[in-house]
Amino acid sequence: MLIRPEHPDDVDVIDRLTVAAFEPQWFSDGSEAPIIRRLRASGDLTLSLVAEDDGDVVGHVAFSPVTIDGSHDGWFGLGPISVRLDRQRRGIGRALVAEGLRRLQELGARGCALIGDPAIYGRMGFTGDGPLSHLDLDRAIVQHVTFSGPSPRGELRFAPAFDAPGH
Structure with a gap:
């Protein structure tokens, strides 16, 4: 398997993959593929990686700038992340995240944040220990991994692409 920039x-393949991967998920509102399109259109898609196997794109992850208490300060958000349904639970998502975090560090990022299941993302080094908040969500799912400097504290905000109506 090859992980490379989009x-x-x-x-179009990323769009279809994202729709198919999120469609059966109870937590999805169908906004994931449009978010990626808006991130790309606005120039906020800092890092977009695909997992390719035998020429087929089987996974995708997006990273975009975030602010904490109104300041970007070198922090990025992870997501959406998609893996083709027939290839899930085989380490593709984990490999995409690991490579994305490695590349963010090379770019000089201070860290990465996400909203997600601590049981999944905790295994990848993320922690939801409470210093970050996002809207009225449970702080345990507002997670981060710090590459340099102190851990962040404050209100996490994702790129404007995430704020579109219906999201």
């Missing part, structure tokens, strides 16, 4: 001809 190419222009991957855009």
